[in-house]
Amino acid sequence: MADSSDRIALPIRVHEFLLACAGRIDDDALTDARELLAVAELDRAIELLAASLVAGRIPVTADERDELRDLVDAVRSAPALVDRIIVNDSAPFPRHRFTAGLSDDPAPDAGIADAVGRVIEVLPDIRALSCVWRTTPAGGPSGSVPHRLVLVETGPSGFAPSTAYRVEQSLRRAGIRASVEVIAAGSEVTPYHADALAVARRISLRQAAVARSPEPAEPADGYDDPPSPRPVTTTRRRSGAHAEKRPPDTASGRWQQRIASSADSPAPAEPAAASFDAGGRQRHEPAMTMPPPAPSPASPGSRTGLPPVSPPTASAGSRTGLPPASPPASRTNLSPATPPATTRSAQASRSALPPVSPPTATQGARTNLPPVAPPPSAPGSRTGLPPVAPPSSRTASRTGLSPVDPPALAAENGTRSRPAPASASAAEPVKDTPVQEAPAAKEATVDKAAADAEADLSNRERELLRQLHEELAKREQSEPAEAVAPSSPQFPVAPPAPAERADPGTWQVDRTGTRHSAYSAGPAGSAWQHSAAEQTAVNGIPPYGSQPG
Amino acid sequence: MGEAAESACHELLLRLAGRLPDRQLWRFRDWLASGALPELSHVLPLTLLRERVGLVDDEFRLVDTALRAHGADIGLLSSIRELDALPPLDHTFAEHDRDAPRASLGDPLAVLLTALLRGRPAVAEVRATWRRSTHGMVNRVLLVTAVADQPRLTGELQRVQRALGEADPCVEVLPVDWTPTPYHQAAFAASELLCTGAEDPYAQLVHS
Numbered sequence: 001m002a003d004s005s006d007r008i009a010l011p012i013r014v015h016e017f018l019l020a021c022a023g024r025i026d027d028d029a030l031t032d033a034r035e036l037l038a039v040a041e042l043d044r045a046i047e048l049l050a051a052s053l054v055a056g057r058i059p060v061t062a063d064e065r066d067e068l069r070d071l072v073d074a075v076r077s078a079p080a081l082v083d084r085i086i087v088n089d090s091a092p093f094p095r096h097r098f099t100a101g102l103s104d105d106p107a108p109d110a111g112i113a114d115a116v117g118r119v120i121e122v123l124p125d126i127r128a129l130s131c132v133w134r135t136t137p138a139g140g141p142s143g144s145v146p147h148r149l150v151l152v153e154t155g156p157s158g159f160a161p162s163t164a165y166r167v168e169q170s171l172r173r174a175g176i177r178a179s180v181e182v183i184a185a186g187s188e189v190t191p192y193h194a195d196a197l198a199v200a201r202r203i204s205l206r207q208a209a210v211a212r213s214p215e216p217a218e219p220a221d222g223y224d225d226p227p228s229p230r231p232v233t234t235t236r237r238r239s240g241a242h243a244e245k246r247p248p249d250t251a252s253g254r255w256q257q258r259i260a261s262s263a264d265s266p267a268p269a270e271p272a273a274a275s276f277d278a279g280g281r282q283r284h285e286p287a288m289t290m291p292p293p294a295p296s297p298a299s300p301g302s303r304t305g306l307p308p309v310s311p312p313t314a315s316a317g318s319r320t321g322l323p324p325a326s327p328p329a330s331r332t333n334l335s336p337a338t339p340p341a342t343t344r345s346a347q348a349s350r351s352a353l354p355p356v357s358p359p360t361a362t363q364g365a366r367t368n369l370p371p372v373a374p375p376p377s378a379p380g381s382r383t384g385l386p387p388v389a390p391p392s393s394r395t396a397s398r399t400g401l402s403p404v405d406p407p408a409l410a411a412e413n414g415t416r417s418r419p420a421p422a423s424a425s426a427a428e429p430v431k432d433t434p435v436q437e438a439p440a441a442k443e444a445t446v447d448k449a450a451a452d453a454e455a456d457l458s459n460r461e462r463e464l465l466r467q468l469h470e471e472l473a474k475r476e477q478s479e480p481a482e483a484v485a486p487s488s489p490q491f492p493v494a495p496p497a498p499a500e501r502a503d504p505g506t507w508q509v510d511r512t513g514t515r516h517s518a519y520s521a522g523p524a525g526s527a528w529q530h531s532a533a534e535q536t537a538v539n540g541i542p543p544y545g546s547q548p549g
Numbered sequence: 550m551g552e553a554a555e556s557a558c559h560e561l562l563l564r565l566a567g568r569l570p571d572r573q574l575w576r577f578r579d580w581l582a583s584g585a586l587p588e589l590s591h592v593l594p595l596t597l598l599r600e601r602v603g604l605v606d607d608e609f610r611l612v613d614t615a616l617r618a619h620g621a622d623i624g625l626l627s628s629i630r631e632l633d634a635l636p637p638l639d640h641t642f643a644e645h646d647r648d649a650p651r652a653s654l655g656d657p658l659a660v661l662l663t664a665l666l667r668g669r670p671a672v673a674e675v676r677a678t679w680r681r682s683t684h685g686m687v688n689r690v691l692l693v694t695a696v697a698d699q700p701r702l703t704g705e706l707q708r709v710q711r712a713l714g715e716a717d718p719c720v721e722v723l724p725v726d727w728t729p730t731p732y733h734q735a736a737f738a739a740s741e742l743l744c745t746g747a748e749d750p751y752a753q754l755v756h757s
Contacts, residue, residue, distance in 0.1 A: 028716060032572065044595060048576075051588035055580040078591045080620055141579050141707065144714040177716065 010074055011037055011161045014045060017067060019181065023096050023192040025052045026139030027147060027179040031168060034180070038165030043075040050081040056140035059088035096136040096192060098149070100201045108133045108148055109201050115174035116150075119166050120205060125155035126163070127185055130200035131178075148178040149196050155185050551618070558586060558615035559700045561608060563721060567640055567732040568602055571688065571717040575707050578720070582704025590619035594626050603630035638732060639683050642739035646679035648687045658689070658713060663744040665709070671697045672746025673725055678736050680719065690719040692733070692740050696748050699724060 014037050018030055029052040036045035050068060053060060060068070069082045100108055108131035120126050130153075133146035150171065154163055160182040168180040181193060189197070562578050569577075573596060580589045593616060597604070604612065612626060659677065666675050673694040680690045691710070695702055699722040710718035721733060725748070729737065 028572070029576070032576075041599070044592075044599065047588075047592045047595070051580055051585055051592050052576075054588050055583040055585035057583070078620065078622070081588055081591055084585075084587065137712075140583065141576075141704075141711050143711050143716060 010042060010071075013067070014042060014049075014071060015161045015164070015182070016187075017064070017071065018049065019183065019193070020064065020190060021049065021053070021058075022179070022181055022190065023094060023134075023138050024058050025049070025056055026142050028141075028143060029139065030179060034161065034164045034168065037161045043077050046071050046075050047077050047081060050077075050085065052139075053086075054081075054084050057086055058139075059086040059091040061089045062087050093191065094136075094138070096134050096138065096195060098132045098134050098196045098199050099146075100131075100199050101133055105133075107131075107201065109203050111174060111176060112150060112171070112178075113203055115176055116167055116170045119170045123158065123163050123166060125157035126152060126205060127155050127158075128153040129203040129205060130197060131203060132196050132200035134196070148176070149200070150178045150180045151193065151196060151200055152180060152182045153185050154182055158182075158184070160184060554615045554618055555581065555586060555700055557611045558589065559703070560724075560727070561611040561615055563723065563727075563733075564608055564611075564730055565602070566719070566721060566730075567638060568636065569596070569600060571719055573600075575718050575720070578700070578703050579707055582700045582707075586615070587619040590616040590621040594621050594629065597629050598625060601630070603632040603636075605632045605635060635731065638735060640680045640732070640735075642678045642680050642690070642736045644678060644739050644741045646681060646687050648681075648685070649679045649689070658710065658715075659743050661709060661713070662691070662706070666693070666746050667744045669746045671695050671748055672702070673748040674745050675743045676737065676740040677743055678740035680736065688717070688719050689715070690721060690736055690740075692736055693720070693722045694725050694748075695722050695746070696725050 015034070018033055018037070022030060029048060033045045033048050033052075036042070036048065046068070050072065052058075053068075065082060065085055065087050068085065069079065072079055072082055099105075112129070112131050116129070120129065128151075130151040132149050132151070134149055135146050137143070137145055138147070150167060152163055152167060154160055164180045164182040167182075168178070171178050171180070181196070183189060183193060558581055559578075562574065562581065565574060577589055577593060577596075580586075580592075594612075596602075609629075609631070612621070612629075616626070617623070662675055666672050673696065674692075676692040678690050678692065680688050682688075691706060693702065693706065703720050703722045706720045706722070707718040710720065721736070723729060723733060
């Protein structure tokens with residue numbers, strides 16, 4: 001009695017032998033043998049295979065003959081079945097021609113997604129699905145041509161025999177006759193399958209699931225798997241973990257849809273071939289990974305020319321609820337200091353707060369990005385950080401920011417940044433100022449201080465600035481003395497007003513408790529130490545000097 | 550391989566028409582036509598058992614003549630169910646079927662068969678009918694009468710049909726002096742003549 005390992009290994013051996021016979025015996029014999037294999041009639045499957053090889057006078061190699069003999073012995077069939085098999089190690093294997101069809105030809109994947117959508121969802125570890133026409137006959141009693149091949153790639157958790165059978169049955173019920181070749185990822189591919197895969201048209205597993213779903217079909221353009229067929233062995237790049245994390249259902253499709261909508265860009269006309277791997281990585285960690293900063297939803301930074309960004313920063317920012325940094329500029333206006341993720345700008349618009357840059361050099365180092373200054377809409381960087389590129393017109397319209405030319409912005413920020421030392425000194429007279437003041441008084445002072453700079457701001461920027469001040473005042477009224485944890489999601493980072501740095505008298509950072517600058521290490525640092533209890537973190541980073549040592 | 554064994558096996562496979570699934574029956578006939586009777590002898594008994602197909606006495610004699618000489622498993626043969634009479638037909642036949650695929654501009658199969666078999670030696674008549682199963686499946690059945698070489702003619706005509714797209718061809722090549730089964734009698738009764746070969750049965754009748 002065969003043990004459990006034989007019960008699992010033997011069908012796999014038979015399946016692999018059938019794969020080796022593909023293109024050499026007729027397709028219906030292969031299909032029948034696979035069906036018998038799947039329904040646990042291994043003896044009939046092997047007998048059918050052996051007899052077909054003899055009747056068709058199909059030569060096999062000596063190794064194949066030995067393997068077939070082992071299989072015949074394993075299923076207790078008559079060894080005489082193998083006696084008359086033609087053995088010829090030098091006999092060339094028949095080479096077949098495959099095509100995905102010309103423009104007027106029926107597509108090899110037509111109707112496949114609808115037919116197999118349901119079964120694909122329930123079968124384990126289906127990695128890929130491809131279709132191709134074979135235009136040459138196979139075997140002695142060969143069927144008509146073109147003959148459709150459906151190539152299925154499975155992962156380690158898949159069971160090829162049952163997958164082949166179930167997929168074939170689904171196709172048959174749909175009136176589609178096809179040979180289903182199930183290949184395990186990482187396994188050796190025969191020349192027959194390699195030739196087929198080279199021109200096969202891949203079907204998106206999400207498309208197959210959507211085709212089955214009763215919900216309205218979502219546009220699959222741009223979300224399909226790349227049509228570039230490749231040998232199965234290359235799919236080893238996808239680890240089992242990734243394969244498990246890639247749900248072949250509408251959820252991932254909707255996730256992609258969210259990327260597209262948040263990026264506010266049309267679905268790309270071309271298949272996202274080059275970017276799908278990156279998109280795959282994105283999909284593997286939808287909760288952790290922000291989409292790349294590009295208009296195209298699935299395009300990574302390399303495709304848009306944007307510098308690579310570190311996703312944890314963006315997601316960290318989003319997790320803490322902090323307003324994100326300024327949205328990226330258009331491609332042509334991008335500076336190396338552009339912060340990532342257009343979706344963060346969407347978050348900014350939703351929160352009605354202007355985006356804020358990570359203010360400290362430490363923050364920038366953690367994200368592998370140079371420190372960036374907030375956009376001109378924000379009330380000027382109080383940190384004196386280098387400027388950030390302005391947002392694109394699209395993102396600007398979403399966030400309420402108006403596009404600004406980088407040179408002008410740089411000049412403006414340069415002007416603003418010059419008083420940074422003055423701001424540091426400006427903090428000096430402030431240090432004795434009580435941090436806690438009446439909200440009304442604080443607001444009046446801020447309004448006065450910002451009055452000079454308002455002339456330089458657009459109406460929208462002024463509105464945003466007003467909203468910011470109101471929000472800050474509101475927060476102070478609710479929690480005036482509470483020390484907020486660095487990772488608290490409740491703490492907004494109030495960007496400093498542009499004019500505050502210009503006017504030392506208006507440097508009221510202590511008042512709001514929002515200390516960000518590492519440059520005010522002198523008197524401001526002592527002032528912060530004085531009011532450490534009121535100091536709050538910026539983007540999760542405690543203010544300079546607030547920690548011992 | 551003896552001619553007697555081959556003839557007995559061909560007759561056995563003729564008698565299994567309508568009882569064994571077409572998908573298996575045509576392949577066994579192809580193996581016989583290709584000279585794989587030893588392999589068929591090993592596969593057929595297990596198939597009859599798994600498909601729960603019984604045999605009448607005459608058929609057991611054919612099994613004994615055709616398969617035992619090539620090493621068929623006696624144990625398996627002994628387990629085949631014995632029937633007192635042939636089972637009733639599960640099919641009906643008609644010269645034309647409303648659900649049959651019909652080419653409005655001609656019958657490609659008929660044209661091809663006529664080109665192949667008209668005036669061919671050893672071929673008497675070539676006829677065709679439509680068979681409908683109890684499940685509603687409609688298949689075209691070719692009925693050919695021949696005086697010799699029936700297994701190879703069967704294999705040839707099956708491969709022609711498969712090349713034309715028929716996945717499970719039904720080709721019944723009957724010896725001219727063979728007593729047809731009820732299945733074949735019903736098929737002949739509802740068939741249309743496609744062409745005649747060199748062995749015109751009516752000509753033989755006239756000149757005999």
